[in-house]
Amino acid sequence: MEPPVTIGVLCYGNHECLAERVLTSIHRNTRRQDFRLRLGLNAVGPTTRALIRRLLPKFDVDLLVRSKVNLYKEPMLRRLLHERPIRTEWFIWFDDDSFIFREDWLQMLQCESALNPQIDMWGKKCFVRCGEKHREFVRAAKWSRGLELDEDDRPNRWRISFALGGFWAIRTRWLYLLDWPDPRLIQYGADYMLGEALRQNGARIGNAFSGVAIDQAQRRIPSETPRCEVLH
Numbered sequence: 059m060e061p062p063v064t065i066g067v068l069c070y071g072n073h074e075c076l077a078e079r080v081l082t083s084i085h086r087n088t089r090r091q092d093f094r095l096r097l098g099l100n101a102v103g104p105t106t107r108a109l110i111r112r113l114l115p116k117f118d119v120d121l122l123v124r125s126k127v128n129l130y131k132e133p134m135l136r137r138l139l140h141e142r143p144i145r146t147e148w149f150i151w152f153d154d155d156s157f158i159f160r161e162d163w164l165q166m167l168q169c170e171s172a173l174n175p176q177i178d179m180w181g182k183k184c185f186v187r188c189g190e191k192h193r194e195f196v197r198a199a200k201w202s203r204g205l206e207l208d209e210d211d212r213p214n215r216w217r218i219s220f221a222l223g224g225f226w227a228i229r230t231r232w233l234y235l236l237d238w239p240d241p242r243l244i245q246y247g248a249d250y251m252l253g254e255a256l257r258q259n260g261a262r263i264g265n266a267f268s269g270v271a272i273d274q275a276q277r278r279i280p281s282e283t284p285r286c287e288v289l290h
Contacts, residue, residue, distance in 0.1 A: 059171040061092035063148040072103035076154040083157040094120035096138045101128040132239040155275035156224040163269030170266040177264035179228040181221025201255045220253025224272040
């Protein structure tokens, strides 16, 4: 994981305190020459826009995507990934409710990657139990290679291992090989489906998130969020 890396951040709504926390933590704990920033703004309010204008000169901004309406997480991520090709080997993602609290966070990721070069994605590794609708979603995916989901100890249930969606680091080439995010995904299930897409294609996920606090705010998903027909 040689620098620079590309860091993607999503800010949403009238939550300027979260936006300031994550962006300031990246700035304070990461050398500017070690990363490029891609920032997505989903329906942010005027105070957050003012904050962004103040903070952006501190960063090497590779891409800024603004939307007056909430595009939701995965469509915004797709724009951040595909409107302009990423030029770095690694892409690191932060939701705005995650943040960095130690200045050696990137060096620790680099050490893990050097010691475990077979790993293609890092984060807080978890697993989810899923049912038939998830298995059908995987079977219908363009990225599926026909592998059955890992069986759970419960009847008609399966397990998917993944990196928690609030923070993860991935070899950039996998995002383009998988054409990620899956266009069927809007807000729900994308983190564990990325885990399964990687498994289907022979990639490996490792557990490493030293110096990063993940999902440190209450969920703020609007009640009217459209849900994937299969994954709701």
